[in-house]
Amino acid sequence: MTQRTHLVLLLLIGGIAACLANDLHANLTHLDANEIPQRFDEAQLWRIYNISEAIQHRVPVGQMLEQKFGGNIWKENSKFLDISIARDQLKAARSFLSAHRLDPQILSHNIQTMIDEELLGGIEATSLGRRTKKAARSSMHWKDYHDLETIYSFMREIRSKFPNIVRLYTIGQTAEGRDLKVLRISENPRENKKVWIDGGIHAREWISPATVTFILYQLMSNWENQPAHIRGLTWYIMPVMNPDGYEYSRTTNRLWRKNRSASRRAQCNGVDLNRNFDIGWNGYGSSTNPCSDTYRGSSPASEQETRAVAEFLAKRKYNLESYLTFHSYGQMIVYPWAYKAVKVKDSSVLQRVASLAAERIVQKTGTAYRAAVTHEVLGIAGGGSDDWSRAALGVKYVYTIELRDRGAYGFVLPPRFIKDTALEGWTVTETVAQAIGPSSSG
Numbered sequence: 001m002t003q004r005t006h007l008v009l010l011l012l013i014g015g016i017a018a019c020l021a022n023d024l025h026a027n028l029t030h031l032d033a034n035e036i037p038q039r040f041d042e043a044q045l046w047r048i049y050n051i052s053e054a055i056q057h058r059v060p061v062g063q064m065l066e067q068k069f070g071g072n073i074w075k076e077n078s079k080f081l082d083i084s085i086a087r088d089q090l091k092a093a094r095s096f097l098s099a100h101r102l103d104p105q106i107l108s109h110n111i112q113t114m115i116d117e118e119l120l121g122g123i124e125a126t127s128l129g130r131r132t133k134k135a136a137r138s139s140m141h142w143k144d145y146h147d148l149e150t151i152y153s154f155m156r157e158i159r160s161k162f163p164n165i166v167r168l169y170t171i172g173q174t175a176e177g178r179d180l181k182v183l184r185i186s187e188n189p190r191e192n193k194k195v196w197i198d199g200g201i202h203a204r205e206w207i208s209p210a211t212v213t214f215i216l217y218q219l220m221s222n223w224e225n226q227p228a229h230i231r232g233l234t235w236y237i238m239p240v241m242n243p244d245g246y247e248y249s250r251t252t253n254r255l256w257r258k259n260r261s262a263s264r265r266a267q268c269n270g271v272d273l274n275r276n277f278d279i280g281w282n283g284y285g286s287s288t289n290p291c292s293d294t295y296r297g298s299s300p301a302s303e304q305e306t307r308a309v310a311e312f313l314a315k316r317k318y319n320l321e322s323y324l325t326f327h328s329y330g331q332m333i334v335y336p337w338a339y340k341a342v343k344v345k346d347s348s349v350l351q352r353v354a355s356l357a358a359e360r361i362v363q364k365t366g367t368a369y370r371a372a373v374t375h376e377v378l379g380i381a382g383g384g385s386d387d388w389s390r391a392a393l394g395v396k397y398v399y400t401i402e403l404r405d406r407g408a409y410g411f412v413l414p415p416r417f418i419k420d421t422a423l424e425g426w427t428v429t430e431t432v433a434q435a436i437g438p439s440s441s442g
Helices: 003-028 051-056 061-069 087-099 111-125 148-161 207-220 243-251 304-314 347-365 374-378 385-393 415-436
Strands: 044-049 072-076 080-085 105-108 166-173 179-185 193-198 233-238 320-328 332-335 370-373 397-403
Touching (some): 051 061, 061 072, 061 080, 061 087, 105 111, 148 166, 148 179, 148 243, 179 207, 179 304, 193 207, 207 233, 207 397, 207 415, 304 385, 320 385, 332 347, 347 397, 347 415
Parallel strands (some): 193 233
Antiparallel strands (some): 044 080, 072 080, 179 233
């Protein structure tokens, strides 16, 4: 351990202790068991191959590990399952797998260590929290992950710097009463072709809002010099579609995925917003169990966040050419369909643009992304915002971008990778904008 890291740790522990001492009395009477930060000491992250064979024998491995052994599914596709298992369930879960002739590869021996390193990496990168003068107003930078208020402050700052071309919308509220904010950038809102970009639909995918704010920065830091295929579009940008879940993942449970709407069943809050859109909603790939991470909700668009986005976009579907939604992890650029094992009619065009974006990413950062149709690489899942935008609104360039990495860190991507990953997201955005081309008015 370096002297500096040691100092950071001491400061962290000292600061936490001081905060606890100050707040203990005030908070004891209000503390809900669900708000105590959850730890993952000695919890392991496993990758299990050959799960499709087990599924053929009617053993849904992921579902069984989730329900019987408290597993938390990180990623599941036709080739493998990534799942975290708490320390006290490791032995039993391993026995279950052995009985089905499955052997897990251990990606991480201690998830809490990964979470602690993510936190320390951000603190070290920002020099113990000191901000440069340039970023003083919104304190936005890409050396660390930010809370919702910093992201919203950054959006307000952009609006105030570009009042003639930027509009900030509050399109609704979350279950816990937080604003849902979207920024529109346009020199000609009536006639320009439109692009929608969102992030943070899944709370724990922190690299997603970081990438979307970086895209916003790339657009606006050099707006006057952007090419016609960028300036000639109307951009709608929503960095955090799931503010409640995002904040909960920052304060309480780093691995939280869903929103935070109350459930009729105690202890099981939240709906997977990316299984809640009105497309193949009651089909495969989601759960009817409120305790599952892929719980689809009580009905299509049952959630305030889903309804707010769907209603906002339905009113603006004229000229809406692209829907880009950023997720992690996997390093993929995928397009519909996800809810059924069929390609869209113009899949060759979508494949070509995605492949071009992947080529450009390799040139810029050396990172390999795969371009493919969603159901082939991620499996079948209904209720997704991407499929919905194509089916309900007729959007052409619909892509889900699964950002870094491929499982070494998964959702807990260290802050040192933010800038290059965000640049990869920007590269996809630029490539799609070029494919759309400038509006005829521009």
